[in-house]
Amino acid sequence: MEGVTLSEAEQRYYCDLFSYCDTESTKKVASNGRVLELFRAAQLPNDVVMQIMELCGATRLGYFGRSQFYIALKLVAVAQSGLPLRVESLNTVKDLPLPRFVVSKNEQESRHTALYSSDAENPASYSGVIPPPPPGRIQGKKGSVSHDAVQQRTSTDQQESTSPIVSPQQSPPTSPHTWRKHNRHPSGGNNERPLAGPGPFWAPFSEVQPGSSTSSDPIWSGHSPPPHQENWVSFADTPPTSALLAMHPASVQDQTTVRTVASATTANEIRRQSSSYDDPWKITDEQRQYYVNQFKTIQPDLNGFIPGSAAKEFFTKSKLPILELSHIWELSDFDKDGALTLDEFCAAFHLVVARKNGYDLPEKLPESLMPKLIDLEDSTVGEQTGEVGYSGSPAEAPPSKSPSMPSLNQTWPELNQSSEQWETFSERSSSSQTLTQFDSNIAPADPDTAIVHPVPIRMTPSKIHMQEMELKRTGSDHANPTSPLLVKPSDLPEENKMGSSVKFTSGNTVTDGYSSSDSYTSDPEQIGNAVTRQRSHSGTSPDNTAPPPPPPRPHASHSRSSSLDMNRSFSVTPGQQQAGVVAYPPAVPPRPQPSQGAGPHVHRSVDADGLIAHTSTSPQQIPEQPNFADFSQFEAFAVSGVNKEEEDEIETHPEVLQVEKPSDSASSLRVAKADGRVEDKAPANVPSSAGKGTTPLAPPPKPIRRRLKSEDELRPEAEEHTQKTGVIAAVLASQPSIPRSVGKDKKAIQASIRRNKETNTVLARLNSELQQQLKDVLEERISLEVQLEQLRPFSHL
C-alpha cells in the first residue's frame, strides 16, 4: 500500500473519521462496521466501495488499518469527485475535496472539520449532560462558520441532528420515517456545500443516526465538543422524553412529538414513557423510575437478581427479535452471571426501548448504561465528564473507549459491580472459600475439646513429677504401674528427698502429695485431677494444687529426710493408700534410721527436728497439703521410725547423720504410720537398739515420743548421734504404743504401714550405703596397716 499524502485538512478530517470508526479504540483498526457505514454514507455505488476497499488493501488484510482507512477515504473522495479509482490517483490528484459522507455522523464530522478549519473556538467544554446553551453553541458554530452554506448547514444540521440519529443502514423501525424527511433537508444543503479544502463539509446528512450519535460521540470526545453538543442538542430533541425536551431548545419539538408518538405506537405500553434514550444512552430519572418499577414486578428486592429465564420472558414481550434480545442481554449482563441486577436490568430495558424506537444497538454497552457501582470516571478513558455513568454525550466519548475495550467492560463492571453485586461475587467465589475455611476452623476446635491430655509440661523435675502424678491420677489412684510411687502418694514426698531417682519419685510423691491433696477434694475424679494436674503442669500455673515447689527435694540436706514427704504421704495415705499402700515406694524415705547411731532419742529429736524443719518448710511450701495437719503425728512417728532405723544402722554414725534427714522424714512418716510401724519397729528397735547398745532404747516410747515431739521442735541437730539414737529409741519405744496415731484407725494404720515401708526402703538404702562406707574404711585401714608393716621392718632395722 503506497503511502498517502494528505493535506492538513485532510489529515485532520481523516483522523477524525478514523477515530469515529475506531470503535474499539485500538487506534489501529477501524471497525469494519463503521467503515462500511461510512462508505455507504458516501453514497457511492457498492461496487465502487468494494473497489475502494480492495485498493486500500483492507480486503486483503481483513480489517482497516489506519493507513488503509486513509487511503480508502481518499479514494472515496476521488470517487466522489468522479475521478477513476486508481491507486495512482491517490497521490496525483491534487485538491481533492474531502470525501463526503451522507451520514449524519459525517456531517458532524464535517462540522467538526469545519470547526477545525474555522477555529477551535468552541472549546471542548463538554458537559456531560446536555448543556443548556446548545442553541448558543450552535449559534456560535454558526458564527464560526464562514460559509453561508455552513450556516445553512448548521440550521439544517440542527434540524437534521434533531432527528433521531440512526445509522443509515439500519432502517429504524417506526419513527424513522419522520427522520427521513429530515434527511431531505440536508441533502438540499449539501449541494451548496463548497468542496474545497478545509471548508466544512456539510455533507447532507441523513439525520437518522441514532446509532451514529452514539458512535459519533466517541469521535467528538476528543475533538469537537461543540458539534457534539449540537448533536446532543439535536439528539436531545429527538428523544421525546420530557427531560430531553426540557434540555433542548430546538425547533425540533415536532420531531420529538413525532418521536414520542412513534415510540408510543411502537412500544408496548411499558415503554411508552421511556422511549428513546437521550443523549446517547442516558437514562432519565423518569425512565429509571419506570425501569425500577418494572424490576420490582419481577423481583421485589431491588438488590436482588432477576434470573435469566424471567428476564427472557419479560423482554420477549417487547417483541424484539431474539437475536437482538440476545445482543441486548450480552450488553447488559455485565458480570455474565446469567442474572440481571437492577442496573443491568435498567440498561437492558433502556436498550430495548431504544431499539424499539429505532436506535441501533451499540456494539458495546454505553457508559451511561453501565451498572455503576464504581465511579466510572476513573476508567482508563479520559472521560471528560468524569461523571459516573449516566452522563450524556461525554459518556459517549468514553463509551467509544470503554465499550471498545471489551476487557475494560468486563473488568470494569466487575469492579463497578463489586459493591453492588457482592452476592454474585460471593456466590461465585467466596462460598467455596468460606466452606473450606469453615472446615479448617472446625478441625482445630475438635482437637481441643478432644484433647484432655497430653499437656506439654515443662520438663522441670517438679513438673515431671507432676506429670507423673497426673498420669498416675488419670490412671488410677493407686495402681499406677508407672511408678510404685503412685501407689502411695506418700512415697512421693519421700522420694523427693532421695537421690535423683529418689527425687524423681519423691517428686512424684510430692506431686502425689499435691495431687493427693487435690485428689482429696476430688478423689473420685481422677481425671479431673489429672486435668487439673495437667493444668498445673502445663501452664506452670501455680494456681493448681501443686505448684510444685518440691519442698522435700530442694533441701539437699534433707535429701533423705523427706520427712515432709513422709508426712505427707502418711497423711495422704489414709485416704488413698488402701490398695498398694504397703508398697512403700522404693523411694527411700528419709531414712531416719541411719542416723540412729547416736542417742536415738536425741537423734531422733534431731531427726525429728530435721523432719520438723523439713516438714515445716514443706508445709509452708505446700500449704495445701493436708499432711501438715498430721505432721505432728508424723513427727512423732517419724521419730519413732527414725529411732528404729537408727538403731539398725547405728554403726554408721556419720552416715546416720546423713541419714538423719531422710530418716527424719522417715521418722516423721513413721510417726504417722505409727500404728503399723509401731509393732514392727518396736521389736526392730529394740533389738537394734540392743545391738547398738544404745541405752536410750529403753525409755518408754510414749514419753520419749512425746518428748521427741517437743524436742523435735526444740532440739537442734547438734547432737545428732545421741539424738538419733535417742530418737530411734524413742521411736522404737513409741512405736509400740503409738497412742496418738491410733486415732486414725484404719487410715492411720494404713498410712503408717505405708510409711513404715517407705522407711524400710530408705533405711535399707542407707544401710547399703553405710556398708559401702564401712568397706572403704576397712580398706583404708588395711592399706594403712600394710604401710605400717612395711615401715616397721625399717624401724626394726
Added chain:
Amino acid sequence: PSQCDLLCSQNYPLYIRSVPTENELKFHYTVHTSLDVVDEKISAMGKALVDQRELYLGLLYPTEDYKVYGYVTNSKVKFVMVVDSSNTALRDNEIRSMFRKLHNSYTDIMCNPFYNPGDRIHSRAFDTMVNSMMMQVC
C-alpha cells in the same frame, strides 16, 4: 489464514469463522475430517475430557500445511482451530490460551437466556473476541 470452528456435541457447527474468507470450504473440510480424531481422543481418555491440543501434522498434505488443534469441553462441545503451518510463531501455549478464551466466551454466551444451546452463535461479543484472536494469529 486460519479458521476457528465451534462444533457442538452432535458435531454440527455452531460457529465458524475464517480469516481470510477464502479457502473456507477447504477449512470446513479439514475441520470435519479432524472430528474423527477428536472423537477418537475423547473416547480414549475417559477422564481427561479436555484435550487442548490435537496436532494434525499427520494430515499435512504436501500442498497443504496446516495444523489443526482441537479442544473439547466437558459438555462435548468441540473447538477446532486450523492454522497455517507457516505460522511458526504460534506456540502451544498460545493455542491453549486461545482455546481458553474461546471457552470463556462460549460460557458467556451460554449465560445468555436468549441463547438456546444448539443454535448458531450470533453473539457480537463473541465475534469480536474471535476476530481479535484471529488477527493475532494471522
